[in-house]
Amino acid sequence: MRRLLPVPADPSALADREWSLDELADAYAYPARDGVWLRANMVSSADGAGAFHGRSHPLSSDADMRVFGVLRGLADVVVVGAETVRLEGYRPARARAAFAARRAAAGQPPAPPVAVLSASLDLDFSLPLFAAPAVPTLLLTGAGAPAERLAAARAAGVEVVVAGAGRDADPAAVLAALAERGHRRLLTEGGPEVLGAFARAGVLDELCLTLAPRVALGDAPRIMHGAAPPAEPLGLSLESVLEEAGFLFTRYRRF
Numbered sequence: 001m002r003r004l005l006p007v008p009a010d011p012s013a014l015a016d017r018e019w020s021l022d023e024l025a026d027a028y029a030y031p032a033r034d035g036v037w038l039r040a041n042m043v044s045s046a047d048g049a050g051a052f053h054g055r056s057h058p059l060s061s062d063a064d065m066r067v068f069g070v071l072r073g074l075a076d077v078v079v080v081g082a083e084t085v086r087l088e089g090y091r092p093a094r095a096r097a098a099f100a101a102r103r104a105a106a107g108q109p110p111a112p113p114v115a116v117l118s119a120s121l122d123l124d125f126s127l128p129l130f131a132a133p134a135v136p137t138l139l140l141t142g143a144g145a146p147a148e149r150l151a152a153a154r155a156a157g158v159e160v161v162v163a164g165a166g167r168d169a170d171p172a173a174v175l176a177a178l179a180e181r182g183h184r185r186l187l188t189e190g191g192p193e194v195l196g197a198f199a200r201a202g203v204l205d206e207l208c209l210t211l212a213p214r215v216a217l218g219d220a221p222r223i224m225h226g227a228a229p230p231a232e233p234l235g236l237s238l239e240s241v242l243e244e245a246g247f248l249f250t251r252y253r254r255f
Helices: 021-027 062-074 082-088 097-105 147-155 171-180 192-200
Strands: 037-045 077-081 114-117 138-141 159-162 185-188 206-212 236-244 247-254
Touching: 021 062, 021 097, 037 062, 037 192, 062 097, 062 185, 062 206, 062 247, 077 082, 077 171, 077 192, 082 114, 114 171, 138 171, 147 159, 171 192, 185 192
Parallel strands: 037 185, 037 206, 077 114, 077 185, 114 138, 138 159
Antiparallel strands: 206 247, 236 247
C-alpha cells in the first residue's frame, strides 16, 4: 500500500488534520493514460449499508463532502442512475472557483455534465438537472426505451444518447458513447444497481469508498447489487487510505 500524502514523523501532528482541496486533487488525480477511466465514489456504514433511510447523506461528513466535490472537480462527466437522481434530489454539478484553473488546463468546461442512466426514462424533465444546467445533462438509455418518454425528453431539450440495443443501456456502450463526446475521465456516483452493472461488465476501473464510522442497521442495500454474482469474486487492489475524523477514504483499483 502507498500513502498518497506525506505522514509526519510525529503522529500527533495529524490530530484534527484537514486535507486541503489542492492536496486531495493531487491525491485523486486520474491516471496519466490514454483511454477511458471509470471511477466510482460511494459511502458505506461500518455495517455495510450504502444508505440510511434511502439516502447516502446521513452517512457522510464534511470531509466526505470535500472528497465528493474534488472527485467531481476532476471528472469530465458524472454518471448516475435515475433512481439515485430521484432519491437524492440531484441537481446540476456547479462550477467551483477552486477547480477553475485545473479544469481549464485539462480542456474541461467549468463544471462536468451529469449523465443519467435510465431504461424507463421516468424522470421529471422540468427539474433543474434537465431544464437549467450550466452544462447540458445527458440521458443514457437503450434502443428499447419507451418511445413516448424518448419524445418527451427530446421535446424538453434533453440530449438523449442511445447506448445499447436493449431496454437498458449497455455498460461498455455507455463508456464508448461518452468517449465519443470527449469524456474520458468518468465518475459514477451509483446507485448500487448501476455500480453492480459496471463491475459485472468489467469496466469499473477504480472504487473510491468512504467507510463511515456509523452503524445503520435495517435492510439498506450494499453499495453494489442487482447483478447475478460472477463465478469468482472480482479482485481489487488497495491503492491508498486517508483518514479524517474517523472516516476512512479508500481507493481500490481493478486487477
